[in-house]
Structure formats: C-alpha cells, structure tokens
Amino acid sequence: MKIIFLFLFVFVFLIPYPQVLASDECLEATLALGLIRDIADVEMISIEDVLDKVCDYLPVELSEVCLKFVNRYAGDVIQFFMEEDNPDSVAHKLGFCKQSVCRLYPDEKKKSQRPCSQNTQENKYTPQNLGQDSQLKKSIWDIIKEEINKIAADHIPLVDLDNDHFVTYKTLRGSNWRGRDCNDVLPGVRPGAVPPNGDLDYDSNCNGIYGKDDNGISYEDKFCKDSKPMGVMVFGDSVGAHFHIPPQYLDAKQVVDGIISKTALHLLEMEADWPHKSYGTGFDTSDNDVCPGPVNSVYLQMRKINRCNHRNYQNIAVNGMSSHYIIKLIETTVNKDEQKTSYPTLTFLEIIGNDICRAKNINDFITPDDFKKKIIEFLDLLDESLAPGSKVITVGFVQGSILYETLHDHIHPIGHDITYSHLYDYLNCVGASPCRMWMTSNKTHRDAADAHSIILNQAYFDIIQDYKPKNFELGYLKFPLKQVEEYFKENNMDFSTTIEPVDGFHPSQIGQYYMGTYLWEDLKNKYPDFIPPENPNNEEIEKIFGDQGGY
Ligand SMILES: *[C@@H]1O[C@H](CO)[C@@H](O)[C@H](O)[C@H]1NC(C)=O
Ligand SMILES: [Ca+2]
Numbered sequence: 001m002k003i004i005f006l007f008l009f010v011f012v013f014l015i016p017y018p019q020v021l022a023s024d025e026c027l028e029a030t031l032a033l034g035l036i037r038d039i040a041d042v043e044m045i046s047i048e049d050v051l052d053k054v055c056d057y058l059p060v061e062l063s064e065v066c067l068k069f070v071n072r073y074a075g076d077v078i079q080f081f082m083e084e085d086n087p088d089s090v091a092h093k094l095g096f097c098k099q100s101v102c103r104l105y106p107d108e109k110k111k112s113q114r115p116c117s118q119n120t121q122e123n124k125y126t127p128q129n130l131g132q133d134s135q136l137k138k139s140i141w142d143i144i145k146e147e148i149n150k151i152a153a154d155h156i157p158l159v160d161l162d163n164d165h166f167v168t169y170k171t172l173r174g175s176n177w178r179g180r181d182c183n184d185v186l187p188g189v190r191p192g193a194v195p196p197n198g199d200l201d202y203d204s205n206c207n208g209i210y211g212k213d214d215n216g217i218s219y220e221d222k223f224c225k226d227s228k229p230m231g232v233m234v235f236g237d238s239v240g241a242h243f244h245i246p247p248q249y250l251d252a253k254q255v256v257d258g259i260i261s262k263t264a265l266h267l268l269e270m271e272a273d274w275p276h277k278s279y280g281t282g283f284d285t286s287d288n289d290v291c292p293g294p295v296n297s298v299y300l301q302m303r304k305i306n307r308c309n310h311r312n313y314q315n316i317a318v319n320g321m322s323s324h325y326i327i328k329l330i331e332t333t334v335n336k337d338e339q340k341t342s343y344p345t346l347t348f349l350e351i352i353g354n355d356i357c358r359a360k361n362i363n364d365f366i367t368p369d370d371f372k373k374k375i376i377e378f379l380d381l382l383d384e385s386l387a388p389g390s391k392v393i394t395v396g397f398v399q400g401s402i403l404y405e406t407l408h409d410h411i412h413p414i415g416h417d418i419t420y421s422h423l424y425d426y427l428n429c430v431g432a433s434p435c436r437m438w439m440t441s442n443k444t445h446r447d448a449a450d451a452h453s454i455i456l457n458q459a460y461f462d463i464i465q466d467y468k469p470k471n472f473e474l475g476y477l478k479f480p481l482k483q484v485e486e487y488f489k490e491n492n493m494d495f496s497t498t499i500e501p502v503d504g505f506h507p508s509q510i511g512q513y514y515m516g517t518y519l520w521e522d523l524k525n526k527y528p529d530f531i532p533p534e535n536p537n538n539e540e541i542e543k544i545f546g547d548q549g550g551y
C-alpha cells in the first residue's frame, strides 16, 4: 500500500503551488490498487501475496512506512478485492474516494486467472474497515504532506554552507538546478560571479577557468573578461522544471523487477523534475533509461558560444507555478546585491499554462488586467535584482487544446484500454486534474481556454510596448509547440511522442529537446542582439581546461 505514498509524492507536484492539495488521494489510491492488481495478474499470484512483497518494490528508505500501511490496510484490500475485482470500487470502499461514480478502470470482461487470496478469517491480515476511520486516514496524509513540504517548500538547496544557493550535490535543488558550487564555504565563490582578481589563484566563478599563462597573465582575464559572459535563468513552471514520471512505474513487470525501488528516491528528491535535461538549463546529455531522449537547451547553446559561461545556469522553476506566485521565486535566487554584481543573465519568464489551468470553469479565468499587474510586479522586482545588461524573455501561453487533439484516442500506459480522453474526464471527476479546462473531452472548455491564452499573450505584448526597465531589455517569444508539430508532420514523425505519456500534459524529453531548439532559433531570429558574440578563445579554453570540471 506504500505505493500510495509514492504516488501521492509524485502527483502532489502537479497541484498548483502553494495551494492546499486537492482531494487526489482517490487518484493515488486507485492507481496504486490498480498496480497491485496488475502485479497479481502478471505474476499469477494472489493479491495477498503481492501485499506480502509490495514494500520490496519501493526504495528501502520507505520500507518502514510501507509496512505500517500494509499492516493497516491489507486486510481490507484483500477483502474488498474479493467482493469486487475493480480498483475503483476498492479505493471507494477504503474511503479514499468520495464519489463512486468516478471510474478509471473498466469492468473487465475476462475473469482474472490469478489465484484467490485466503479466506480472510484465516488471513494474517485482519480487515479493519478503515474506510469508516477518516481520522486515522487524515492523520497519515497530513504526515506525508508535512514531509513533502519539509524538503520541497522553499525551493532552495537543503544544506548550503555559505548560503549562496549553489551547492555541491545534485538533488534537493542542488547542481541539477543551479551550477555546482566550487567552494561551499567561501561566500562570493559561485557560478556567475564576476572574478575579483582574474582568478589567478582559485576559480571564483566555478567555470573551471583560473591560473595564469607563462607570461603571468590570468587566463580568466585573457579568455573571458571581454567576452561578454552571460548566464541563463529560468523562472517557470513544471515545463521549465521538466516534470516527468517514468511510464515504467505503471508497468507491473518492471515494478516487480525493481524499477521503482531503484529510482524513486532520486525522483522524489528532484520533485519529479528533470531540470538537468530541460529546454532552458539542461546540460546532462547522458543516456537515462527512465528519461530517454535527446537534450538541447538554451544554456548549452550559450555555453557553446562562450565557454566562459560554463555552469552559469539557474533553474528556478516550480511545478504548478503561475502569475499568482511567481514573485515569490525571486527570493530563491542569489540575493539582490550579489546578483547585481554578477554577470548579466538571459532570463526566461515561462509560465505557459497554469493561469489557465487554475480555472474551474469558463468564467473563472484570470483577467488580463490582474495578469498584467502580477507580471509587472514581478518585472519590477527583477529590475531591482538583475545585473545591468541582462535580457528577459517572456514565453507565451500554449494553445493547450493540442493535448486533447493529439492524445484523446491513444491508450494510456496504465493499459486496460484506458484512453487519454477517459483519463482526463476521470481526473476532473475526482478533482485531481492539473488542468480542467484543457484536459477534458468538453470542446467548449478547451476552446474557451485556447481563446483566453490568446488574451493573456496579448497582455504580454501590451506590457512589452510600455514597460521601461532600467537594467534589462524585454522580449517575447511564442511557445513553439505549433512549430514543433509542423516539423513532425512534415517529416512523418509521431507528434504524440513530444507529450509526457504518464500525465498527458507536459512536454516529454523529446518535446523539451525541440522546445530548446526552436526557442533558441526564434531568439536568434527575433532578438539577435540579445545573444552575445561568439568567444574566439573557445578552442584554447578547451585545449587547456578540457571539460572545465564538468558538472
Ligand atoms: C461543456 O461545458 C459547458 C460549459 O461549462 C456545458 O454547458 C456543457 O454542458 C458541457 N458539455 C458536455 C457534453 O458536458
Ligand atoms: Ca554554497
């Protein structure tokens, strides 16, 4: 049953931050129960036998909590599965789902061949009818939510000795999010810093370039000082952070083979995000079985232009981010005074959907005036904190109906002939949809959401017309999904591979790759002077400093 816990963790980050979590215990419980049933069917063992082993399928760190869950719920789960072989019914009887009308799983026509569980009388798990005991259930959820908040609420690294928001470990908002700190005790030493003395003795900006040549000239001065270094920063949502749940987690065979136990803890420590492979700040081009696909990013292009930019990236995107809370993210960057004395940054403001997704019906969208106000508040604060010469790109809203158009009749990795259209409506039914207005079979809703996204894009144009910042230049690029779709059509490629299979909502690794590629192309075409010139010393830097210390 501990899988419930895992799914809570994972899906929690879809919920708009920092609102209270929706009642999607129902979703997590149903998915977990469905997976338990799939495992029983694939392994040809009883539900009881799966429950005996289910904690082994999770990371050992979660074993203890898992066993507690199993001991509490297993008796009821076994009994309810005997009464009705359907995860929706079992989740409802357990008290996780309020509405019995919301059904994810179809009633199976074929009777399962798996062996029955023992009669509950002689079963070591006693049914406890916990469905009635909402108090107990509530306290368990509360504990879990508190745990999540502890590690993920602040969106800064967990342990950071010099408190500069750059650290030496990868997860927990570490170097997968912001370039690795090359000295975690000396404040002022961090990626993006302007070297105080040419980095003669040590590397103060963590780009791997320091020391002096045979004539005593500092390499940092010789190669970088006049090269117009520029970092990359992404203020964004789960697209900027690159939310991805491996579809293998829903595959009974792979779960039994240990895919969750081997990879889930890392995923939780990453808030289920993959910023190191994202369109904006991705740098990790190595193969990864649970997040396969090519990597291209604005950061990689900026580093290609100028190797002095090595490690100068900050991904400050947060799942669920919208204009309502974006201003809070500024606190999580390097502090104002330090940022001011850093190299300028190419900064993206990318919140491509949650302002639309937060709406509960078609009259409930944020007004363009409220939206403008929030964005201007954010830009005002940015103007106080960015180094002079910075550039800020606002990225337009997506036309989200493309999700339904592309996926509606495709089968979801859960299997059981469940289509995305059915999944979307089920998520709305249980109140767990991350985007009611786009992820729906109701065309009226999808069209209204598309229309409103055009209105909000217009708000960006209006802002850009009038807004006069002191420290940066401001631009707008459209979210390049349409271009990617055209490219896929022209080349007879399957466009659905650009969308995340598990959530049917985010760009996949392939989608992120094309986003990075097209945003960069658009930037070069529309704002050529936002991009600094190529550094003629790149080859020499590579010859002397190799991979510049890697990541
Ligand atoms: C779609 O949504 C509209 C507006 O909320 C509603 O009036 C209509 O009944 C819905 N259509 C269906 C088929 O549910
Ligand atoms: Ca640090």
Ligand SMILES: [Ca+2]
Pocket (backbone or CB within 6 Å): 195, 199, 203, 204, 205, 206, 207, 208, 209, 210, 220
């Ligand atoms: Ca340096």
